[in-house]
Amino acid sequence: MMIIPEKNKNQKQLLSLNELSKRKVVEHNSLITSIAKMDKTPLKMFELAVSCINTEEPPKDNTVYLSKRDLFAFFKVSDNDKHRRFKEAVEKMQKQAFFQIKEEEGKGFKFKSIVPIPYVEWTDYHDEVKIEFHREIMPYLINLKKNFTQHALSDIAELNSKYSIILYRWLSMQYNQYEHYSVKGGRRAEQVEAYRNPSITVKELRTITDTVNEYKDMNNFTKFVLDKPLKEINTHTTFNVSYDKIKKGRSIDSIVFHIEKKRCADDNSYKLGDKDYQDDKKQKSRNEADLLKQAMESKYTRLLSENFLIGMNDIMDTATMVGLQKNVYPLYDELKELIGLNGVKDHLSYVASKKEAYSKRNVAKYLKKAIEQYLPTVKRQNL
Template structure:
């Protein structure tokens, strides 16, 4: 990727909206300006002009160089990934159109283990950290997948958790072929700084070893460990039993997410600005709503009909404070739990 941190983050956010199961209409996704500002932690009065500058920078600067094996040699492509962006100053919606030539690569990447947490990416402040985090995620996701599902030899599975890469290849990947010619400088500014950020702000703990060929460093072997919060607030490393338990929970979570996506309540929450586009990408939020909040909305619907649910959400949306957005499931659950007894009392009094 030939682009700086801000356009790269914007590109990642747009890519996260692609659903590999449903082809995009006109290769177009829609984002919310509010979500974009939140993602980039922009809150000052100058945010609209800064957003405009970021979009312009992305379109002028962002392109991908792709190298593919073709016959006896290689074929090279240069693609501008996002040729068209449209928004207005009075509307929250931002239309982003991908170039048709980049779509097969994006869909293939998403199908092949490059899903990663947007919340992790949001905290990274260097384009090198972003690029390395994506590559590490791709490898670790394969480790998690094959640890549970099988289909690879034990040493292959371990290689995904301890991936290696030639220094030459990593320079290409990070676009530093012509920068930091001395290895020690490159190691300090690109590798160590990126891993410091990744270890501090993401779910990974990563160390690495240098592999020498002769007197020079030829390759890097990374060792990826996943942080897991235990009851005593310390991190434990993933083991096979944890992986299997995680896979079972993920399957249940996926079912809840699908149900939530189909629920009319999700649409109502969006209409009342209680859910954002970023929330729709968060499986934990959708699963939490389906499991803990939507059954209570069903109770209210029984008593007051769908319009009763709409009235409740309209009131909750008007009263919402910024702190509630940090845990929207907890906020919505508390609101409906406080409201339902009132409705039931009113019905008893009426009878």
């Protein structure tokens, strides 16, 4: 028997990981918004199997073949017990895992419960694993002409909780629509922007994360279903996501997410940081007194006040007003040139409707982020 040098083994493993990094997962949005009745391991295994489907030439027998090497690399398993753990994961997926799908039909809804992968076959002496999808799940994975989402398998690989995966898939669905309508048109600017700042009720979020009867205390729900998963998503995926809680009365009614795509390492474009109000090279000649005077006389200050986006304490704060005049109002001028003053008013009304009390925030930073996100959409639509 020939012994393979350790170096060659490592090269083979690296090839597998590189292959995984290029794969995409494509699913119908109904599957994204369904209830995944499974924990993270079956859910990740399902995503891995879906990435093996060639959507251009779908498998006629609903079957794909996966390398054990790929599978162990995906789950970062390298110990001697990996075959037993793989067997247990497959058994758990087939006995416990299913999707509950809710679709509109007629005057009501149709509900489906589907075990996505009922058949898996492998041997202890061969690298190949045969995975057969249930026929009822296939329409959600192939021949997708509209209402589908694509995301990177490599992002899913790094997520280590069920809630992280579910949130990531849902956020990807929203951001995919933002990118689509930004380019293709067909939606008003406010509608397009809402895809990048999607809102979901707490009730609906509990439904898709299967936590209707868990984490009854809102603090625990926030910690385990929002904060920890989003920390994982921000660390390991292409997204940076923050959120606001929206109250209705005294209770938290909904969550508004704010999704940003991470920029490439060589992108040197300006990013808002801790020095928002320091003069840059182009504005060193302008002194603070002039900026403050311009801000106090600006029609935008009045509009912000009318929409309760700034209060008297903000107006009396020199740094806030200078920051608005220097970083925010020029962007409002751009928007005014594109769609008129009423367009600026509509934007501020929209921002006011989405905000929570942000006394702990930097007001100018918040408003600058909002207009920076909105302007590109308006510019593309004007083209």
